[in-house]
Structure formats: C-alpha cells, structure tokens
Amino acid sequence: MTNQTAWILFFVGCIFGGAALWASADVNLPGNDEGYEPTQPIKFSHRLHAGEMEIDCQYCHSGAERSRHAGIPALGVCMNCHRSVRAPLGDVRAEDALAKAEERAPKLVQSPEIQKIYDGLGLGADLKRDKSKDAPGVAWTKVNDLPDFVFFDHSRHVNAGVDCQKCHGPVQTMERVRQFSDLSMGFCVNCHRDVNENGLHGDHSLNASIDCAGCHY
Numbered sequence: 001m002t003n004q005t006a007w008i009l010f011f012v013g014c015i016f017g018g019a020a021l022w023a024s025a026d027v028n029l030p031g032n033d034e035g036y037e038p039t040q041p042i043k044f045s046h047r048l049h050a051g052e053m054e055i056d057c058q059y060c061h062s063g064a065e066r067s068r069h070a071g072i073p074a075l076g077v078c079m080n081c082h083r084s085v086r087a088p089l090g091d092v093r094a095e096d097a098l099a100k101a102e103e104r105a106p107k108l109v110q111s112p113e114i115q116k117i118y119d120g121l122g123l124g125a126d127l128k129r130d131k132s133k134d135a136p137g138v139a140w141t142k143v144n145d146l147p148d149f150v151f152f153d154h155s156r157h158v159n160a161g162v163d164c165q166k167c168h169g170p171v172q173t174m175e176r177v178r179q180f181s182d183l184s185m186g187f188c189v190n191c192h193r194d195v196n197e198n199g200l201h202g203d204h205s206l207n208a209s210i211d212c213a214g215c216h217y
C-alpha cells in the first residue's frame with residue numbers, strides 16, 4: 001500500500017468508521033493477526049537464548065531504548081558467540097566421548113542451523129570471508145507489523161518503563177516468536193488510558209496520548 005492510499009483509506013475510515021470505532025476500539029485490520037507465527041529461515045530460539053541463557057533482549061534489539069525501531073540484530077552479533085560455538089554443547093561432548101572410545105581425534109561438529117549464519121555472511125570453512133561466495137544475509141520474516149498510517153516508537157515506551165513482555169508476551173519462553181497482542185487500536189488506547197489514570201510502576205506523571213494525531217500522521 002502506498003502512503004497516499006493509506007491516507008485516503010485513513011480519512012475515509014475516520015469519516016465513516018471513526019465514531020463507531022472509537023466506541024468499540026477493537027477493530028483489527030487484516031494482516032495484524034494475533035498468534036501469527038511464521039517459520040523463520042534459521043531455527044533461532046528465544047527460549048534458548050533469552051530464556052535459558054538469559055541474554056538481555058537489548059543485547060540483540062539495541063534500538064529499543066534509543067529509537068523507533070527495536071531492530072533485528074545483524075549476523076555479526078550472532079558471530080560474537082557463534083565464531084566459537086559451532087554446535088550445541090551436548091553434540092560436541094557426545095562426539096568427544098565417541099572419539100575417545102574409538103581412539104581417534106574428534107571430528108568437527110557443525111550444526112546445520114548455525115551453518116546458515118556462516119552462509120549468510122559468505123564465510124568459508126575457516127570462518128573467514130570467502131570472496132567466491134555471496135553474502136546474502138538472512139531474510140527473517142517480520143512478525144509484528146502495524147499499518148503505515150500508525151506511528152509507534154519503541155523508545156518512548158521502553159524509557160517510560162513498559163516491559164517488552166507487556167506487548168510481546170513471554171518471548172523468553174518461545175521456541176519461535178509469535179505475535180502476542182492483536183495490535184488493534186483498542187490495545188494501544190486502553191493501555192494509554194490505564195497508565196494516565198493509574199500510573200505505571202508508581203509513576204503518575206505519564207501522559208500517553210489518546211488524541212488521534214498522537215498515533216496517526
């Protein structure tokens with residue numbers, strides 16, 4: 001959808017649907033589906049990384065505190081660990097034990113999923129850049145997606161003390177990320193009303209917008 005069509009749709013919506021929508025405020029546009037859980041090109045597990053290993057969300061999503069977008073980490077961030085971690089520890093230990101029993105040197109254990117990080121960066125077997133290969137990156141599929149005519153800013157929320165989980169659910173338990181909230185207008189507005197009336201973590205100075213122009217360009 002172009003910006004212009006979005007605008008036209010938006011105004012038509014305001015005229016015909018504005019009042020009714022304001023009353024019910026739970027209308028949901030197609031494509032913003034609660035529970036949406038696309039398969040990803042790499043089987044990256046938040047349960048393992050953010051849950052079991054307790055890596056901080058913002059180690060990978062460092063934009064959340066400073067900008068509109070939380071951002072998806074570049075593969076270089078994965079390489080901070082996966083330059084040395086080429087397979088799950090259990091698999092490496094199993095091969096070590098087997099090699100010992102068979103009185104031979106252990107073979108390199110390579111996880112095919114971690115291999116995809118190396119392929120995305122165009123690395124050779126020695127994990128150095130191989131110029132004869134492409135570096136196509138990894139095309140992650142977007143999970144949460146607001147329509148273009150809605151303004152959203154991560155930093156405003158994170159700095160006001162809203163936890164990631166309020167909107168994204170218990171991501172640290174998810175093997176694969178799914179959309180947790182319906183991301184409807186009601187979802188946004190109901191919380192804005194709530195924090196304005198009741199405060200958040202004892203902070204009663206909050207003034208989250210419930211004006212149309214606060215969220216719509």
Ligand code: HEC
Binds near residue numbers: 018021150189213216
């Ligand atoms: C706190 C944020 C927020 C505020 C304030 C807000 N909106 Fe929205 N609005 C949204 C979101 C998010 C969507 C997209 C919902 C979706 O994708 O399902 C939306 C969608 C819409 C749509 C299109 C929805 C449809 O399904 O037809 C219209 C029209 C609209 N808003 C009008 C208004 C009007 C008029 C006001 C002021 C009375 C207003 N909005 C205030 C967040 C907000």
Ligand code: HEC
Binds near residue numbers: 164177
């Ligand atoms: C080691 C890096 C890493 C850590 C730590 C991490 N994430 Fe992620 N996150 C990713 C990657 C890579 C993706 C894209 C692939 C996917 O969706 O699984 C992603 C995707 C997401 C998405 C979906 C984005 C979209 O397309 O809508 C959300 C939401 C999210 N992470 C939230 C969190 C939260 C909350 C935490 C902390 C509890 C966290 N992440 C910790 C790497 C990480």
Ligand code: HEC
Binds near residue numbers: 065069
């Ligand atoms: C107030 C609700 C809310 C909070 C709090 C929140 N998010 Fe989001 N997040 C969203 C929405 C809405 C989107 C979709 C934005 C869009 O489509 O423009 C999103 C998108 C994302 C994405 C996809 C990439 C991007 O930046 O659009 C990631 C990753 C993500 N969030 C991670 C996090 C992490 C990590 C935290 C906590 C540090 C967090 N979010 C806190 C609502 C929230």
Ligand code: HEC
Binds near residue numbers: 042043044073111
């Ligand atoms: C802070 C260190 C760290 C970072 C950063 C990190 N990982 Fe991992 N990851 C690990 C460790 C350690 C394991 C192995 C855990 C085990 O022994 O089971 C692992 C396991 C995995 C696995 C499972 C492999 C298999 O065969 O089961 C995948 C896939 C993976 N990581 C992808 C990624 C991606 C993609 C990124 C970047 C978005 C990333 N990791 C960032 C430490 C990290």
Ligand code: HEC
Binds near residue numbers: 191
């Ligand atoms: C869990 C509660 C919560 C949810 C859900 C939530 N917000 Fe907010 N929002 C806040 C708080 C708290 C602030 C910060 C208010 C302040 O700094 O005084 C805020 C601020 C904002 C601002 C900054 C401008 C302003 O002062 O109002 C925008 C824009 C915004 N939210 C849009 C959205 C949109 C769009 C959604 C839904 C996709 C959403 N919010 C969902 C709590 C929430």
